[in-house]
Amino acid sequence: MELHALTVHEARELLRKREITAVELTQAILERTSLIDGKIKSYLNLAPEAALEQAGQADALLNSGSRAPLLGIPVAIKDVISARGLPTTCGSRILKGYQPPYDSTAVTRLREAGAIILGKTNTDEFAMGSSTENSQYFTTHNPWDTSRVPGGSSGGSAAAVAAGEASFALGSDTGGSVRQPAALCGVVGLRPTYGRISRYGLVAYASSLDQIGPITKDVTDAALVLSVIAGHDPQDSTSLVGPAPDYTRALIPEVRGMRIGLPQEYFASGMDREVESRVREAISLLESLGAKVEEVSLPHTRYSLPTYYLIAPSEASANLARYDGVKYGYSADGKDAWQLIRRTRGQGFGPEVKRRIMLGTYALSAGYYDAYYLQAQKVRTLIKQDFDRALEKFDVLVAPTSPEAAFPIGEKKKDPLEMYMADIFVLAQPLAGIPAISIPCGFAGELPVGMQIMGRPGDEEKILQVAYTYEQASEWHKMRPPV
């Protein structure tokens, strides 16, 4: 039995029966990591000693009969989510050396549930990117083919889970950054409804779109983790009111009579033929299980990319203004405050981050605000209405997560627009605030393909149910990369 390959629910079972200890599990994952992370490069910061210490405490609690939901389970945290005792760099030079003095709400809840924090995973700088190539430290490699990207921006978290370097991980999804890397790494990535998981402690990229999401080996784990970290937080005024339900109750293998819509705009010409075939085969399987499948149109889909690239950079231009070298992180020399600020930002940010700050600054400027930012907000409403209408008729919508499987490192780095296109299917859901999950549905050659299931706002249960039903009828989630 390879402990590092266990899902959360499998490991939990063995831990509770005391057939394995949390120290053994943590040790196995740390050994696995030290063996392969030279190739994969998932972690920006790993804290083995602290992890083993937490594991020891977890074992003591397990011995005393504690049933905390994630007791003894090792987790990797994307480096845009604050955790006390570890650096938070956001993959950026500008935050080099910064250690948050506080835990994000999601990390607090993981700790309370008994999870063991292994370390912080690589990300595109400030979560801006689709491949981790925008990380200012290094690029993470796809465990299925190390010459390829793991997707992004939560590429470190997705690769870590796929490669057995963590039992599960947290990512963040602003424009697909949980779902796209999950698809490219053959794991499960869930972006919940906006406001479902507190953003407190998640370093802001685009506040009205940012959501934390679990990256797991299967759908059961996604439901388990979501149940722990979801729920209202008084420290986040945009978090949904009321406690989160127990999402594992939604894990019912049944889609009979369920209405599934296929948004025709998501089966665009120009997408990878094999990817399209795998997704269509998966849909046929759901149909054979009793779901009613029909095409539907989301007519404003083609505006989601320009809309996203006005709203997200606008918010980012303000959110990233605080990195000025005055208080924490990287600080350049300067003869006065202004030169210090200019140089710190000039040297501290990478090109993609600068590009988005400039885009956003421009879009919010006097004389351009109405034409760009305000107009984008109006289109955002239209995109949301597309989903509202479609989800009146259908229980869920199903589509590919990514138009292609993992692409070679370096292929899109030179052309930002081509890189933006990698997220073409995962931008509209954040704009609409709806939940969506990406699950493995086969392979294109040697590379995993992901299927995306989208639901009504607040209805994570439905997408989990469909995802679970498919998973129970397939074997893809059991595949592990050759690394």
Next chain:
Amino acid sequence: MAKDYEIVIGMEAHAQLLTKSKMFCGCSAAYAQAPPNSLVCPICLGLPGSLPVVNQKALQQTIMVGLALGCKIRIDPQQIKWDRKNYHYPDLPKGYQISQYDLPIAYGGEIKIALGGEERRIRIRRVHLEEDTAKLLHADRATLIDFNRSGVPLIEVVTEPDIRSPQEAKAYVEKLRQILRYLGVSSGNMEEGSLRLEANISLRPAGSAELGTRTEIKNLNSFRAVEKALAYEVERQRKILEAGGKIQQQTMGWDEAKGVTVLQRTKEYAQDYRYFPEPDLPPLLLNKEWVEEIKSHLPELPEALKRRFIKEYGLTAYDAEILTQEPEVAEAFEEYVAAYPQNPKAVGDRIARSIFPVLKESEDSLAEIKRRLPPWVLGGIIAAKEQGKVTTSTADELAARSARGEIAAADVKALEAVFAQYQRIGTSDSLLPVIEKVLAENPKPVADYLKGKDTVLRFFIGQVAKETKGQADPNLVKELLVRKLEDIRQGGTNQ
């Protein structure tokens, strides 16, 4: 011959609110005495990942200000909204300030001011809520930042360009400060920066309806500075216009030491703040019932209090104005009057003669002066003087020395002589029958007291004062009243 110009001034005031905690976090807002950077957290330091949560008390106080200024409050179904004002400055930890741009909490009010016997109305354009910045301390070769002030709630009150002279501007600011202090929402302390002012000023030919080009003046840190800086700027602009020149739209700073306005920034360098809705805070709907409730609990404002003083105590408008300028003074006046209700005018005069000079010449607080010169002493001094037992100069001397806390042994003797008559009534034996009578005659307030309404004590003290013609020591009266009422509560009839 010089052309006649009309002066057009608009004022912007920033006032810190007196909330316990800061605008968007739980840190204490009482930063003035705290060691640097001791009242901070991830939120007011703007650390990555932190999020703001709106302080309800600050909302309530802003609504109070809006209501007191006769503004409309944006209530449900209208929304109030938060916006980010973007600019870099080392004292601004997030690189933006959370403020309100186009949907402020209150709008469309007015302040009435009296100047040279004429009443003027200054329209209030808006009142909005925002957060204060940190404080920069410039040392020899470095600048230090104290984040204790970062995130303290700040309101901005903006007028329409209705002010027509520097004197009017000063009167407006004095009135605004007075209202804020009456509401108890701001200390209005300009030296400490709790109240900060900016003015926009332009000139136009008399009779013209068009506005001239304006300049903005910052650094107005006192009432005097407001008047002097505006007077200076009027003359500066007038000279330019009379010489056929044009006014440049500029931001000026007032240099108090030199008595001149100096150029800070020209229009070309005007900041683009790139306001946009704050995505971390959803728009708010202010509940109508809540606003009504706040309205019903507004304290008595200076105008109303002045009217009441004239009506209830027979004061002249002038005296009422003087006694209502500061809320603490008005409160003290009523306490003193309770000790000597026979002649409120004499009480007012005595406060002006004996207490105001001490307030003016020393740092001593009114509370401290009241402790030294309690109402029953002041009442005694007035009574002794009115009954011809002491001369005016002796009364002045006694009151002034008491107020300053300089009572010498010799003075005690003099005081004893003055209060010889109080000995009669200043004992339990002589007071108890009066108190029992008052309680017997007022069963309803007694019942209220027993239900926990402590405020009726004031009523009883007033009644006893009436019965004893103000000759009893109110502290003793209060003590006896409480004892008697507690006896009633316990069903006893203590003799």
